[in-house]
Amino acid sequence: MGDLPKGKISASSIHTNILQEVVGSDGVDSKLYSYTKGFSGFVANLTSEEAQKLKVIYEEERNLGLFIGMEGVMSVFPNENKQLHTTRSWDFMGFPNNVNRTTFESDIIIGMFDTGIWPESESFNDQGFGPPPKRWRGICQESSNFTCNNKIIGARYYRSKGQLIGQDDFDSPRDSEGHGTHTASIAAGNLVNGASLLGLGLGTTRGGVPSARIAVYKICWSRGCSDADILAAFDDAISDGVNIISLSVGGLFTKDYFDDSIAIGAFHAMKNGILTSNSAGNYGPPPASVTNVSPWSLTVAATTTDRKFVTNVKLGNGELYEGLSINTFDLKNKMFPIIYGGDAPSTGSDPYDSRLCLTNTIDKKLVEGKILLCDMALNGEEQLAASAAGTIMQDTTFPDVASSFLLPTSCLGLKKVSELKDYYNSSRTPTATIQKSIEGKDELAPYVATFSSRGPNPITRDILKPNLTAPAVDILATWSEATTVTGDEGDTRKVPYNIVSGTSMSCPHATAAAAYVKSFHPTWSPATIKFALMTTVYPISVDRNTDAEFAYGAGQINPIRAINPGLIYDVGEIDYVDFLCGQGYSSEFLRLVTSENNSCPQTTKKLASHLNYPSFTLSSKSKYVRTHVFPRTVTNVGSPLTCLELRLQQRSSISFEAAAPMSTYKAIVNAPTGLKIKVIPNVLSFKSLGQKKSFLVKVTRLKTKMDHIIISGSFIWYDGVHQVRSPIIAQVYS
Incomplete structure (x- = not known):
């Protein structure tokens, strides 16, 4: 998947030649895509043996620094979903x-x-x-x-x-x-x-x-x-x-x-x-x-x-439990008998499975018209199939997300479900109703959702x-409007939002x-x-x-703040090439990516930490003191645009970046316990727009006895108006 070839030779013909080398003269019929506009590459239907042959030849020539028979091949990987x-x-x-x-x-x-x-x-x-x-x-x-x-x-x-x-x-x-x-x-x-x-x-x-x-x-x-x-x-x-x-x-x-x-x-x-x-x-x-x-x-x-959707469960004893879900169904506060999934297994099912309300584990005769209590949150398909009036499900996996289900549903945490079971087991006729969702206020927002994938970068x-x-x-x-709220079978709610x-x-x-x-x-x-x-x-x-x-x-x-950052960091193609060199890619490989005559240095290769990013990550397996110096460069883009400058910019191709190009920034460091941070120099003075200034950030992580420790700090370039913030994070991993 490299850059387009230079000269008169077409990318499509190169793709055909490469393919024919592996599968013979009939190989062109197996080609599905030729990418020839923004970059060069192709997709083909190959047997596992043919794909392996293509990969082996490519990897051998790449390891030798040669791209002769497979000229132009940058990588080979299966087409996956x-x-x-x-x-x-x-x-x-x-x-x-x-x-x-x-x-x-x-x-x-x-x-x-x-x-x-x-x-x-x-x-x-x-x-x-x-x-x-x-x-x-x-x-x-x-x-x-x-x-x-x-x-x-x-x-x-x-x-x-x-x-x-x-x-x-x-x-x-x-x-x-x-x-x-x-x-x-x-x-x-x-x-x-x-x-x-x-x-x-x-x-x-x-x-x-x-x-x-x-x-x-x-x-x-x-x-x-x-x-x-x-x-x-x-x-x-x-x-x-x-x-x-x-x-x-x-x-x-x-x-x-x-x-x-x-x-x-x-x-x-x-x-x-x-x-x-x-x-x-x-x-x-x-x-x-x-x-x-x-x-x-x-x-x-x-x-x-700060908005959350709350679905209350009201019990027959008057207790009200606040749950989470997107419940559009209205039971009009009608009370229904409660039954626990573990008490309603279908014939041949294990009560351990029925308590989770897994597919084909619930006895419809026992559940029909009742509110089914389950120990796991699924989409509600089994409850709907069993003709339950509604379902209360325990959800400890995603306690901060409200989801839509196929029938009236509220999701409760472990403690609330435990209390509800106490009521269920102590009452001769336990009943409940599930109310339509209402909007609530989340005072703790914003915070990262449980489901959101985490770093570090693997x-x-x-x-x-x-x-x-x-x-x-x-x-x-x-x-x-071609689908429903959940997209699941049994859902008939078609909506524009x-x-x-x-x-x-x-x-x-x-x-x-x-x-x-x-x-x-x-x-x-x-x-x-x-x-x-x-x-x-x-x-x-x-x-x-x-x-x-x-x-x-x-x-x-x-x-709003991002349109006027004050100072900017920048990284171009050549910087990414230097980064990739430091990651172990060869000059020959990178020339295929870029089509330029780029060469990796034969001596010192740039570390990933030298890429001109506005963030600083220090990762190490060592528990002992570690110091790293990060070089960075920023460019002065000035103060906010005035209303007049905005109008002029909108009417022309001229870019008015600031009225006052001169500025002085001072580094304000936030170094928590376990981390030392020094910015050199700690003052940057600019006399013109577009002027660049380089600096170093020296980060020292002190000795620790713990694995997987994460220490979070930061520093800010501040000129009295702009706050150009950079996070600094150190981690010890095993």
Whole structure:
């Protein structure tokens, strides 16, 4: 998956030659995709023996530093399926709709890589929108059930040979799952008043950049998202002219950077000035569970907002228990008998399984018309099949997320379920009712959701992942009316809006924040936009998040501050090449990636910690004192734009960055016990815009007796106005 070849030779012919070398002259028939627009690569149907032959030849020549017969091959990996990661949120972040905006926002094009879109939604109405930006080169794969407009300016769909789809999938860019519609509306949906999920979350729903355009790249179907289709979408999006790519998708396990389709595609997007925003994954809270860890991508974790959905359970003795769920069903306070799953096993079932309410373990005759108490939270399919009036489920796995179920449901914690069982066992006629959900206030928000994948970065520990976090719990946004609230069999509720949780939802929040920054600074690089977001965050309290930066990265996005960071960090392609050299990639390999005559130094290779990131990670297996020096460079971008300068910038191509270019920043260090931090020099004075200054950060982790210790510190460059914050995290691991 390297860069496009130079000269007159076509990428497609190179792909055919490589394939024929492995499978013979008939090999061209096995080729499924040739990527020839944004980068060079191909996908082919091969037997396991042919694939192994291709890989062996490639690896032998790579190890020898030769690329003769396999010239142009950068990596070989199987085509696998990746998984999808899902109004109050923007206001909670302090980002109201009436913030300062530029007219350039309507020229921003966001490429949504997902399950497609539901184009009829009011969130995507193009009333008031002019024609697409002139640079747009994409297409709309229209069909009998799908057309584009001036809001959804392009749409493509990808289904590689062998990709299985469900009977309800649309063979078009139309969304049958809801996920792609939801993420697109979070990023760039229009303002829609009176939105709710059957009365829950009533209010105005909107995207972060409602004036931006949407380009749809349907890479996911009901059974997953294939690597081949993901790369095809990257190839097209780079050529089409998108500004930001939003990709709420990831693998189950982290792979080497150039064995991962998303990392490869994002690298070539970066080369072409496009930032890729990725979800961190929903495999938390174990450490090193984060996916999408390439340093050139923006990786987003998930936090809560101050709104939660409460579903109360009222018992026959008058006790009221507060549970969590998205319950749209109304039992009108009617009381029903309670039965415990362990007391209602079906014939041949073990009561141990029936207490969990596993499939085909419940006796319908015993459960029908009653509220079923279960020791595990599932989707409610077994309870619905048993004709239960409702269900109360114990949920200790995700205690901070409200989910939708197939019947009236409330999820309680271990202590409350234990108390409910005491009532059940002590009463001759135990009864209960499950009330419709209501909105509650979460005073502790924001904190990282339990499900959100954690660092450290399993590929390169010295590169902080996730990068930052954004709202992702109980998010109301637009939904596909081709599916139901849950998408599960037996659910008949078709709705235009739904409430969903997941890092899939945090990703488009960050996408929108990046697009907002891009609208003010059209010439900023992908890295500069990403780092501006990282250095201007709302810090997250470590008290509720013991994984510290490995849970929330630099902190929660603050788009308003990010358009005026004061100082910026930047990283370009050559810096990433130096980084990859330090990771052990050869000069020959990197020339395939970049098509440039780049060579790795023969002597000292740059450490990952030397990459010009605004975060500092010190990881070590040693419990003894360890000191590391991090070199960094920042650029002065000045003070806030005045109203006059904003108007002038909107009317012309001139970029007015500041009225007063001179500034002096002082380093303010926060060094907790166990960590020494020194910034050299600790004062930076700038005399002009665009002036660069370099400095060193010396971090010493003191001796410790413990494994897996995490120490979290920071420092801030402060000029009296701007606070350019960098997190510093040290870890001892076994």
